[in-house]
Amino acid sequence: MKFFLRKVFRLLLVLVFILLCIIIVKTVTFSSKQNQTASISPITVDPQAKNRFAQALRAATVSYPSRIDTAMFVELLEHIDSNYLLVDSLLEKERINDFSLIYKWPGKNAKLKPVLLMGHTDVVPVEETSKGSWTEAPFSGIIKNDEIWGRGTLDDKLNVFGVLEAIEALLKTNYQPNRTLYLAFGHDEEVGGTHGAQAQVAWFQQRGIDFEYILDEGSIILEEALPGLTAPVALVGVGEKGYATLTLSVNLEQGGHSSMPPQATAIGILAKALTTLEANPFPARIDGATQELFEYTGPEMDLPYKAIFANLWLFKPLLTKQLSKAPTSNAVLRTTTAITMIRGGIRDNVLPTTAAAKINFRILPGETVETVMAYLRETINDERVIVSQGEGEGFASNPSKLSSTNSFGYNVIQNTIQELFPAAVVAPSLVIAGTDSRHYEMLSDNIFRFTPMQLSKRDLKRIHGINEKISVANYEQVIRFYQQLINNSCK
Numbered sequence: 123m124k125f126f127l128r129k130v131f132r133l134l135l136v137l138v139f140i141l142l143c144i145i146i147v148k149t150v151t152f153s154s155k156q157n158q159t160a161s162i163s164p165i166t167v168d169p170q171a172k173n174r175f176a177q178a179l180r181a182a183t184v185s186y187p188s189r190i191d192t193a194m195f196v197e198l199l200e201h202i203d204s205n206y207l208l209v210d211s212l213l214e215k216e217r218i219n220d221f222s223l224i225y226k227w228p229g230k231n232a233k234l235k236p237v238l239l240m241g242h243t244d245v246v247p248v249e250e251t252s253k254g255s256w257t258e259a260p261f262s263g264i265i266k267n268d269e270i271w272g273r274g275t276l277d278d279k280l281n282v283f284g285v286l287e288a289i290e291a292l293l294k295t296n297y298q299p300n301r302t303l304y305l306a307f308g309h310d311e312e313v314g315g316t317h318g319a320q321a322q323v324a325w326f327q328q329r330g331i332d333f334e335y336i337l338d339e340g341s342i343i344l345e346e347a348l349p350g351l352t353a354p355v356a357l358v359g360v361g362e363k364g365y366a367t368l369t370l371s372v373n374l375e376q377g378g379h380s381s382m383p384p385q386a387t388a389i390g391i392l393a394k395a396l397t398t399l400e401a402n403p404f405p406a407r408i409d410g411a412t413q414e415l416f417e418y419t420g421p422e423m424d425l426p427y428k429a430i431f432a433n434l435w436l437f438k439p440l441l442t443k444q445l446s447k448a449p450t451s452n453a454v455l456r457t458t459t460a461i462t463m464i465r466g467g468i469r470d471n472v473l474p475t476t477a478a479a480k481i482n483f484r485i486l487p488g489e490t491v492e493t494v495m496a497y498l499r500e501t502i503n504d505e506r507v508i509v510s511q512g513e514g515e516g517f518a519s520n521p522s523k524l525s526s527t528n529s530f531g532y533n534v535i536q537n538t539i540q541e542l543f544p545a546a547v548v549a550p551s552l553v554i555a556g557t558d559s560r561h562y563e564m565l566s567d568n569i570f571r572f573t574p575m576q577l578s579k580r581d582l583k584r585i586h587g588i589n590e591k592i593s594v595a596n597y598e599q600v601i602r603f604y605q606q607l608i609n610n611s612c613k
């Protein structure tokens with residue numbers, strides 16, 4: 123017996139040793155995916171650029187679901203035409219549905235496929251109740267202590283005006299691109315892009331134009347993004363999650379008097395379905411863009427994190443459990459379930475025959491609106507609960523395709539980031555919010571979603587939130603990024 127135990131113990135030791143060897147070898151050979159790119163000396167930015175940006179913020183181009191504030195968009199477009207004179211006179215311009223813009227900057231070499239830079243001029247409203255919480259009024263466009271204040275500074279006027287500044291500056295030097303460059307600025311991104319992006323896509327399709335790559339707003343350069351990594355991470359979105367709001371409803375033939383309630387009521391059945399869904403989240407997956415994120419950031423991490431990410435074959439279950447705990451990381455692992463509305467009952471002493479709830483889903487690539495509905499029916503497993511995608515529930519979209527990191531577009535974006543933000547680690551990622559670029563899938567296989575600004579996690583809540591502002595230094599980097607990106611892409 124003693125002999126046998128000793129043998130088992132020895133075998134265990136050998137196994138642990140082998141396991142350790144594999145972990146060490148995998149960690150040591152977990153090599154960097156950053157390009158060998160040297161930083162460049164900063165391009166000089168026109169000191170007036172920040173004032174032109176501040177002026178653009180004073181036009182309250184708010185998107186509403188069923189109307190448009192025409193005067194504000196007219197003001198913004200006039201501001202563009204009267205301040206970017208070379209863009210206005212030297213580029214070809216189209217207006218789509220009055221307020222969305224397309225520009226074409228023809229390249230010298232017609233054989234090169236064009237590149238498209240996107241952005242949107244509309245902004246989300248400022249809640250009446252939160253107006254008092256702003257330090258500077260949301261549409262004041264004030265510059266104070268080297269910060270530019272206002273709704274739209276982070277989403278998404280910085281991209282629109284960053285591109286315009288970059289091109290105006292290049293035109294001043296008589297720069298001529300080899301590759302044709304298009305710009306597309308939508309005016310209703312925040313409400314789905316029906317009149318802007320979708321109409322712009324139709325315009326390109328009618329002319330048979332498709333793109334080498336497309337760059338739209340998206341993820342950012344985030345400080346303290348991941349454990350074990352002191353460097354900021356430049357998150358380049360290679361895909362985005364889908365979006366759907368579904369209704370759960372219970373319709374009983376009889377309600378009845380609340381003095382003689384049946385065993386199951388409409389509200390009770392619905393409530394049980396909802397708690398079942400919250401208790402059974404969609405399965406978590408580390409694959410696609412999220413796996414790539416770890417493949418790009420892992421090699422730059424300190425130990426022991428580097429070892430963990432180098433050995434996902436072993437640590438995936440542990441990591442999945444850990445990442446599921448925080449809402450921000452949970453959102454890139456699975457389709458998320460957010461119960462947002464509930465309705466049922468008309469009087470305190472009448473049993474309602476109907477009850478309904480709305481749930482908002484952000485769908486992980488690999489799943490669809492249909493598979494989400496099937497998962498709901500299977501999980502709830504109660505025929506009295508109807509799952510439907512009703513009218514008036516806003517737009518629904520399936521997750522986007524994933525763009526390849528082995529492409530000209532990804533490479534040129536990565537190089538440009540490394541040139542201008544040498545401290546950052548560049549990595550592909552999944553965008554959890556929606557962008558206009560999801561409408562462009564038939565126009566390019568290579569769609570990237572990245573906004574070249576560096577923020578801390580604390581600053582993130584200013585996007586669509588209170589006290590939206592950007593530092594002048596950050597805005598000037600946006601302009602430099604686009605200048606260099608055009609240089610690198612169109613030579």
Ligand SMILES: [Zn+2]
Pocket residue numbers: 242277278311339
């Ligand atoms: Zn946006």
